[in-house]
Amino acid sequence: MTFLRFLSGAAKLVLKGNKTYYAWCAFLLALIGAGIAAYVHQMQTGLIVTHMRDSVSWAYYIGNFTFLVGVAAAAIMLVIPAYIYHWQPIKELVILGELLAISACIMCLLFVTVDMGHPERFWHLIPFIGALNFPRALLAWDVLVLNLYLALNLTIVGYLLYSAFVDRPPNQSFVWPLVIFSIPFAVSIHTVTAFIYNGMVARPYWNASILAPKFLASAFCSGPAVLLILLQVLRRTTRLKIQDAAIWKIAELMAYAMAVNLFLTGAEIYKEFYSASEHMVYTKYYFVGIGDHQAIVPFAWMSLIFDFVAFLLFLIPQARKNVLLLNVGCVLIYAGVYIEKGIGLLIPGFTPDTLGEIYEYIPSSTEILVSAGIFSAGFLIYTIMLKVAVPVMLGEFKLSQLSREQ
Amino acid sequence: MHTTTWYKVARLFAPAAALAAWNFLAPAFAAEENTQPPAPPSVDAKQPGEYPVPPPPFSKGIFPCTECHNKDMPANRTRRKLEAAHDDIQLHHDEEHRWCLDCHDADNRDVLRSASGEPIKFAESYKLCGQCHGDKYRDWKVGVHGKRSGEWNGRKTYLLCVNCHDPHSPKYKSIAPMPPPVRPENIR
Amino acid sequence: MKDSQTPIVKLNEKPDPAPRGQLTRRQFLALSAAGAVSVFLAGCSKSAREAFFQGRFRELTGKDIDKVIARLEKEYSEKCGQAVTVSASRAAEGVLFGYGLDLSRCIGCRRCVYACVEENNLSRDPQIQWIRVLRMNKERGVDVMESDAYYNPAKVPEPEAFYMPTACQQCRHPPCVKACPAKATWQEPDGIVVIDYDWCIGCRCCMAACPYGARHFNWGPPSVPKDHINPHMHYFGNRPRPRGVVEKCTFCIQRVREPNGHYPACVEACPVGARKFGNLLDEQSEIRYILREKRVFIFKEELNTQPKFYYFYAT
Numbered sequence: 001m002t003f004l005r006f007l008s009g010a011a012k013l014v015l016k017g018n019k020t021y022y023a024w025c026a027f028l029l030a031l032i033g034a035g036i037a038a039y040v041h042q043m044q045t046g047l048i049v050t051h052m053r054d055s056v057s058w059a060y061y062i063g064n065f066t067f068l069v070g071v072a073a074a075a076i077m078l079v080i081p082a083y084i085y086h087w088q089p090i091k092e093l094v095i096l097g098e099l100l101a102i103s104a105c106i107m108c109l110l111f112v113t114v115d116m117g118h119p120e121r122f123w124h125l126i127p128f129i130g131a132l133n134f135p136r137a138l139l140a141w142d143v144l145v146l147n148l149y150l151a152l153n154l155t156i157v158g159y160l161l162y163s164a165f166v167d168r169p170p171n172q173s174f175v176w177p178l179v180i181f182s183i184p185f186a187v188s189i190h191t192v193t194a195f196i197y198n199g200m201v202a203r204p205y206w207n208a209s210i211l212a213p214k215f216l217a218s219a220f221c222s223g224p225a226v227l228l229i230l231l232q233v234l235r236r237t238t239r240l241k242i243q244d245a246a247i248w249k250i251a252e253l254m255a256y257a258m259a260v261n262l263f264l265t266g267a268e269i270y271k272e273f274y275s276a277s278e279h280m281v282y283t284k285y286y287f288v289g290i291g292d293h294q295a296i297v298p299f300a301w302m303s304l305i306f307d308f309v310a311f312l313l314f315l316i317p318q319a320r321k322n323v324l325l326l327n328v329g330c331v332l333i334y335a336g337v338y339i340e341k342g343i344g345l346l347i348p349g350f351t352p353d354t355l356g357e358i359y360e361y362i363p364s365s366t367e368i369l370v371s372a373g374i375f376s377a378g379f380l381i382y383t384i385m386l387k388v389a390v391p392v393m394l395g396e397f398k399l400s401q402l403s404r405e406q
Numbered sequence: 407m408h409t410t411t412w413y414k415v416a417r418l419f420a421p422a423a424a425l426a427a428w429n430f431l432a433p434a435f436a437a438e439e440n441t442q443p444p445a446p447p448s449v450d451a452k453q454p455g456e457y458p459v460p461p462p463p464f465s466k467g468i469f470p471c472t473e474c475h476n477k478d479m480p481a482n483r484t485r486r487k488l489e490a491a492h493d494d495i496q497l498h499h500d501e502e503h504r505w506c507l508d509c510h511d512a513d514n515r516d517v518l519r520s521a522s523g524e525p526i527k528f529a530e531s532y533k534l535c536g537q538c539h540g541d542k543y544r545d546w547k548v549g550v551h552g553k554r555s556g557e558w559n560g561r562k563t564y565l566l567c568v569n570c571h572d573p574h575s576p577k578y579k580s581i582a583p584m585p586p587p588v589r590p591e592n593i594r
Numbered sequence: 595m596k597d598s599q600t601p602i603v604k605l606n607e608k609p610d611p612a613p614r615g616q617l618t619r620r621q622f623l624a625l626s627a628a629g630a631v632s633v634f635l636a637g638c639s640k641s642a643r644e645a646f647f648q649g650r651f652r653e654l655t656g657k658d659i660d661k662v663i664a665r666l667e668k669e670y671s672e673k674c675g676q677a678v679t680v681s682a683s684r685a686a687e688g689v690l691f692g693y694g695l696d697l698s699r700c701i702g703c704r705r706c707v708y709a710c711v712e713e714n715n716l717s718r719d720p721q722i723q724w725i726r727v728l729r730m731n732k733e734r735g736v737d738v739m740e741s742d743a744y745y746n747p748a749k750v751p752e753p754e755a756f757y758m759p760t761a762c763q764q765c766r767h768p769p770c771v772k773a774c775p776a777k778a779t780w781q782e783p784d785g786i787v788v789i790d791y792d793w794c795i796g797c798r799c800c801m802a803a804c805p806y807g808a809r810h811f812n813w814g815p816p817s818v819p820k821d822h823i824n825p826h827m828h829y830f831g832n833r834p835r836p837r838g839v840v841e842k843c844t845f846c847i848q849r850v851r852e853p854n855g856h857y858p859a860c861v862e863a864c865p866v867g868a869r870k871f872g873n874l875l876d877e878q879s880e881i882r883y884i885l886r887e888k889r890v891f892i893f894k895e896e897l898n899t900q901p902k903f904y905y906f907y908a909t
Contacts, residue, residue: 117796117838560854
């Protein structure tokens with residue numbers, strides 16, 4: 001049947017490549033193997049092999065999860081120019097953004113799974129079969145919207161690619177509503193994730209209205225960074241025609257998103273340090289430290305500097321059109337927001353804890369290995385999807401060609 | 407055609423909308439507290455002034471006092487520091503204004519005396535303390551002052567004041583604390 | 595050259611159905627999933643299988659509850675080497691538990707902490723303690739940022755300090771119950787917030803949501819010395835918890851729900867009588883007296899969690 005032929009053709013595409021491709025896949029598989037071994041160790045002994053404790057009960061895993069939800073939401077930066085404004089340079093690339101969203105969503109689900117004390121009880125979260133606490137629990141909302149967003153993107157991408165494979169124009173009245181729906185959905189997945197933190201009255205650092213807008217701004221300015229680097233790679237390694245205008249436009253949009261992000265960060269810093277209530281202690285721990293506890297202060301300032309430099313590099317047209325500066329900007333913005341959403345969000349939220357104790361958390365080797373494994377899995381999935389998607393986009397992988405070959 | 411598609415899309419999401427609505431209307435999973443007062447609990451009926459306290463914690467052999475303090479030993483009502491006997495008692499209880507025979511009955515050492523001279527049994531010594539420490543006495547009668555164990559809905563134990571407070575030096579003595587918790591860094 | 599065997603694909607045409615004898619994609623996926631689940635379940639013991647499929651305790655009734663209790667009693671009796679009873683007693687009518695803590699009396703001796711550890715079979719290693727005593731400075735008042743839980747002087751109380759024990763405040767608007775995505779924790783009619791240890795997925799959202807640091811996670815497998823096990827257990831209380839679930843103070847649910855109801859272990863252990871417990875709906879109870887006569891305050895009142903745990907100063 002046609003779909004099986006699509007799958008077998010895709011499998012052939014995935015398994016054939018040049019030396020760089022094999023080396024890349026081998027590297028990723030090695031890291032995935034290490035991650036799996038570390039996770040097995042964690043499953044056998046318990047989460048005590050991480051350095052999370054009662055004071056800091058969410059840390060590296062959930063920090064990565066939060067960052068990746070932002071990356072998944074950032075597909076919107078391509079979808080809006082492509083489908084609302086019909087801007088051709090991005091329209092031909094929008095699938096790459098949606099594929100990124102799929103990989104990011106899968107990584108999110110993996111991070112949440114490795115963080116759970118009883119992952120085999122995940123079925124307790126399935127509506128009707130388990131007991132999903134919808135609508136009161138924000139985490140329940142997140143379970144629903146993340147899976148729906150993943151399903152949505154898989155449907156859109158799968159349908160578009162498969163239509164191109166069988167060489168028939170996609171049914172617009174099927175695709176269009178899904179794509180349009182994915183725009184508020186992308187906003188909603190990150191808003192729901194922000195609301196999980198925002199709603200907690202126990203954590204004044206998170207219980208600020210600015211959190212949800214800040215999440216969105218930082219997501220939109222960091223998610224496409226991977227994409228920008230990838231587009232340049234694809235331009236070299238495949239026959240895909242990627243216009244400079246597309247890359248520069250994405251970089252420009254990221255600059256505006258970063259402007260909003262920096263403004264909101266500034267607003268946060270003003271409120272905490274000017275009002276100087278007791279709740280200032282968390283922001284103080286992040287930027288200044290408390291007494292001898294200074295572990296994350298360097299990261300705080302690094303993140304701010306990276307953000308600001310990347311903002312300038314993307315804002316100034318001459319800078320973003322320079323290949324070196326563009327890529328430096330991508331790395332800086334990714335690193336800056338990664339620190340902001342990970343260390344900068346989770347740790348000060350828990351330090352000092354609700355009873356005033358300071359426990360300085362550093363990820364354990366198990367956490368690092370498992371996280372590296374999950375990131376590698378995400379990259380591998382993205383690589384495999386691209387290995388099929390790019391030939392389809394170029395018209396090189398078609399049903400009619402397969403039949404002709406037979 | 408678009409209406410058909412939108413109708414199809416809307417139909418897809420109708421069950422989800424119904425689920426959300428049902429959850430909003432379903433009983434909240436927050437507190438469903440009891441609000442009606444209970445039937446009166448079955449506690450031991452106690453007469454006014456009668457509290458189920460343990461016997462007074464006398465040191466060995468000290469009671470009855472009248473074994474020594476009888477007609478062969480007339481009372482010496484001179485306020486002084488005791489040297490011949492009971493010199494182990496250091497009085498740190500308003501000693502500037504009072505001394506032994508303000509609480510101990512000079513004529514019958516087997517009882518205590520109230521401010522008006524009425525005898526108070528050792529087994530009911532709380533009545534003596536309660537004269538000056540009225541607020542603690544009121545709290546103690548209800549069970550709010552002092553250690554208590556038993557059944558919150560049944561029989562409750564009372565302790566005499568002197569079970570915890572040395573009547574001659576009543577300030578509660580400091581004790582060694584039990585060990586602090588293990589720091590999270592040290593939990594492996 | 596066009597292959598005459600190629601079907602002409604029409605617009606919006608459905609793909610060909612699979613020829614008879616071959617699996618459709620859907621059938622293949624369903625079979626694989628079923629196969630994987632069967633292998634997983636076949637590898638488990640019967641009691642592990644029953645535990646896996648056990649529904650949420652709150653939704654079980656009658657015979658199902660009896661079955662669960664019987665299985666747990668058997669399991670725990672074997673594990674602990676002595677006869678163990680697991681109660682599933684429900685909340686009584688007309689009872690709403692309240693707790694009073696006299697800050698003018700607490701001397702910070704921590705006897706309540708260790709009484710709780712013994713009564714509730716808390717893990718010794720890794721150490722879990724449901725009660726945490728904070729030493730505060732008399733001049734600063736109740737200020738958690740200046741508090742210290744690790745004080746260890748030779749004698750307590752220290753002159754310039756006062757002590758504030760904290761544990762679950764059994765809030766009327768519990769943020770933890772709101773946050774739990776699996777409905778594994780809820781408030782019982784007698785006011786105790788309970789956790790179904792067999793339903794909890796270990797996501798720790800409730801721990802992030804609790805303003806009082808009252809919830810504790812079993813990061814590793816809990817261990818209790820066999821000769822220190824308290825064999826009188828309750829399903830929601832002091833039965834052995836598995837690794838990877840959250841636990842917290844339950845007002846000694848196994849004690850207070852007995853017919854006449856004993857005080858929680860901490861109330862009985864306190865040598866100075868700083869802890870008071872009773873039924874908020876009973877006007878004659880100690881806790882109602884405290885609310886009437888004493889100056890009571892709520893810990894972190896501005897968060898509107900409305901705890902049933904009242905701090906007061908008797909003098």
